[in-house]
Amino acid sequence: MLTSAADKPRSRQxxxxxxxxxxxxxxxxxxxxxxxxxxxxxxxxxxxxDVSLRVEKGEIFGIxxxxxxxxxxxxxTLNLLVRPDRGxxxxxxxxxxxxxxxxxxxxxxxxxxxxxxxxxxxAKTVADNIRFPLQLTGEYxxxxxxxxxxxxxDLVELSAHRDKYPAQLSGGQKQRVGIARALAxxxxxxxxxxxxxxxxxxxxxxxxxxxxxxxxxxxxxIVLITHEMDVIRSLCDRVAVLDRxxxxxxxxxxxxxxxxxxALTRALVQESADHPADGNIVDRMRVQGLxxxxxxxxxxxxxTYQPVLQRIAAALEVGFNIVxxxxxxxxxxxxxxxxxxVLGQLPDLARLENVFGEHSVRCEVLRA
Amino acid sequence: xxxxxxxxxxxxxxxxxxxxxxxxxxMVGASLLFTVLFGLPLGIVLFLTSPRQALANAPIYGVLSLxxxxxxxTPFVILLIVLIPVTVTLIGTSIGVPGAIxxxxxxxxxxxxxxxxxxxxxxxxxxxxxxxxxxxxxxQIVFGALLPETLPGLLAAITVTAITLVSYAAMxxxxxxxxxxxxxxxxxxxxxxxxxxxxTVAILLLLVQALQVLGDRLVLHFSHK
Numbered sequence: 001m002l003t004s005a006a007d008k009p010r011s012r013q014x015x016x017x018x019x020x021x022x023x024x025x026x027x028x029x030x031x032x033x034x035x036x037x038x039x040x041x042x043x044x045x046x047x048x049x050d051v052s053l054r055v056e057k058g059e060i061f062g063i064x065x066x067x068x069x070x071x072x073x074x075x076x077t078l079n080l081l082v083r084p085d086r087g088x089x090x091x092x093x094x095x096x097x098x099x100x101x102x103x104x105x106x107x108x109x110x111x112x113x114x115x116x117x118x119x120x121x122x123a124k125t126v127a128d129n130i131r132f133p134l135q136l137t138g139e140y141x142x143x144x145x146x147x148x149x150x151x152x153x154d155l156v157e158l159s160a161h162r163d164k165y166p167a168q169l170s171g172g173q174k175q176r177v178g179i180a181r182a183l184a185x186x187x188x189x190x191x192x193x194x195x196x197x198x199x200x201x202x203x204x205x206x207x208x209x210x211x212x213x214x215x216x217x218x219x220x221x222i223v224l225i226t227h228e229m230d231v232i233r234s235l236c237d238r239v240a241v242l243d244r245x246x247x248x249x250x251x252x253x254x255x256x257x258x259x260x261x262x263a264l265t266r267a268l269v270q271e272s273a274d275h276p277a278d279g280n281i282v283d284r285m286r287v288q289g290l291x292x293x294x295x296x297x298x299x300x301x302x303x304t305y306q307p308v309l310q311r312i313a314a315a316l317e318v319g320f321n322i323v324x325x326x327x328x329x330x331x332x333x334x335x336x337x338x339x340x341x342v343l344g345q346l347p348d349l350a351r352l353e354n355v356f357g358e359h360s361v362r363c364e365v366l367r368a
Numbered sequence: 369x370x371x372x373x374x375x376x377x378x379x380x381x382x383x384x385x386x387x388x389x390x391x392x393x394x395m396v397g398a399s400l401l402f403t404v405l406f407g408l409p410l411g412i413v414l415f416l417t418s419p420r421q422a423l424a425n426a427p428i429y430g431v432l433s434l435x436x437x438x439x440x441x442t443p444f445v446i447l448l449i450v451l452i453p454v455t456v457t458l459i460g461t462s463i464g465v466p467g468a469i470x471x472x473x474x475x476x477x478x479x480x481x482x483x484x485x486x487x488x489x490x491x492x493x494x495x496x497x498x499x500x501x502x503x504x505x506x507x508q509i510v511f512g513a514l515l516p517e518t519l520p521g522l523l524a525a526i527t528v529t530a531i532t533l534v535s536y537a538a539m540x541x542x543x544x545x546x547x548x549x550x551x552x553x554x555x556x557x558x559x560x561x562x563x564x565x566x567x568t569v570a571i572l573l574l575l576v577q578a579l580q581v582l583g584d585r586l587v588l589h590f591s592h593k
Binding site (some may be wrong): 079081104105106107108109111113115117118119120121122123124132133135136165166167181185191353 | 404466478492494495497498499501502504505508512513516517519520590593
């Protein structure tokens with residue numbers, strides 16, 4: 001964005017009022033080469049090794065990995081519940097590892113966090129759990145707090161349960177209280193530590209919808225960790241794959257899911273539902289006795305619903321035999337990924353790739 | 369009821385017993401108040417300085433822990449005698465109801481503090497972590513999260529301590545502490561009036577029972593599990 005120095009204060013002010021417009025592209029978190037360790041039997045074991053990540057404002061950033069990969073540690077560095085041994089964490093250009101105690105406390109008040117096991121205070125009612133972070137700031141009068149608590153209860157649809165205790169709630173309701181509590185001080189960032197791992201699939205869906213809704217309505221940046229690719233698929237814009245404390249792959253979710261590079265990513269993608277086990281499609285076709293070239297086509301966005309295959313078949317005078325594939329959505333993006341056998345006399349694969357490319361369809365030759 | 373039985377109790381000085389019961393109640397009440405007043409902060413400090421807690425500090429925890437163990441391992445009768453000069457320095461006398469209170473408080477405080485430490489240790493770490501993540505200061509975590517969360521446990525600890533104080537208070541009769549224990553020793557033991565002993569024990573039992581029922585009620589009232 002090109003602005004003169006004089007324009008800057010004005011555009012900043014606008015940014016505060018319209019996060020959804022100006023948010024994109026503004027850097028919010030930059031994790032630079034952080035390393036951490038934990039102690040087992042008096043020995044230091046590395047938990048994170050030289051991790052660097054960038055989270056953009058307003059996006060939902062997912063961190064996935066198997067248990068023990070360091071996900072919990074990584075998300076906890078973002079509010080310094082875990083302090084890195086080395087490296088910096090810049091939030092809007094400010095290194096939070098260098099903050100004084102007071103400053104860190106006010107930073108944390110603007111950084112919400114929800115947990116796998118909710119971590120609600122069992123002795124406080126739903127309303128008082130949500131009131132707690134408001135009380136901590138000492139900035140609100142009683143009437144103001146009551147009003148804010150009512151708003152938050154309404155947001156998470158728990159108004160009818162305001163005077164209940166956590167033990168009287170279901171898991172999903174508890175997590176809603178956790179979300180309301182995390183949002184109480186109008187945070188800039190929401191951290192989710194396996195927020196749906198203790199919930200049944202249906203409840204998981206409702207919590208994920210709520211998080212997506214909050215992200216859109218409030219323009220709130222969300223960083224979440226999970227071991228489930230489905231959570232990444234339905235919620236995240238970008239993802240990092242963590243393996244034994246190292247980021248092995250990161251990028252846009254559609255890119256990582258449809259073209260996983262690292263073996264772990266491939267394994268995680270294949271484990272998750274409704275995706276073809278395409279690892280050995282070539283072998284499977286050989287067993288089936290199918291001859292001729294095999295190509296994998298990836299459609300992304302609106303093109304997914306266009307009759308591209310038919311048009312190209314007509315133009316190049318070839319036939320396509322779909323042998324494997326899936327059409328679905330990743331978050332809001334429609335996609336299709338199919339493997340086709342190319343039929344016809346000596347089809348020109350290079351030309352085929354070009355023509356698909358012209359239609360914005362990615363074409364990979366699996367077998368010539 | 370046989371006439372013999374009534375005759376037996378006719379010799380009891382009920383006004384003495386009423387007076388002694390009142391003294392015991394005062395001793396237990398006052399020493400419980402001071403025990404909680406000193407023991408609760410001590411228990412909180414023990415908890416916070418213990419390994420892997422917010423103020424983990426091995427030397428401080430080690431010293432406090434040793435002091436607590438020192439008092440707790442000393443039989444209360446010995447403690448009563450050892451503390452006589454301390455009591456005299458503090459309040460000018462070592463006998464009667466006032467003279468009994470300092471040794472009772474000193475004897476019960478480490479016991480209560482250890483109970484508090486254990487109760488706090490039962491709190492799910494996640495609650496502390498969530499409070500930290502919200503930007504709570506340490507006092508805010510202690511008073512806003514830990515103490516409310518452990519209120520039932522703390523009430524149970526106070527109940528146990530109160531009952532311990534009933535028996536300690538009776539024991540303080542040995543050094544002229546006043547109350548039911550004093551009565552039991554002077555009449556029941558030294559004058560061979562067994563019936564006084566029986567009545568004394570019965571009243572102590574009633575007192576303990578009442579404290580336990582009251583404590584249990586309070587614990588239940590404040591539990592939201």
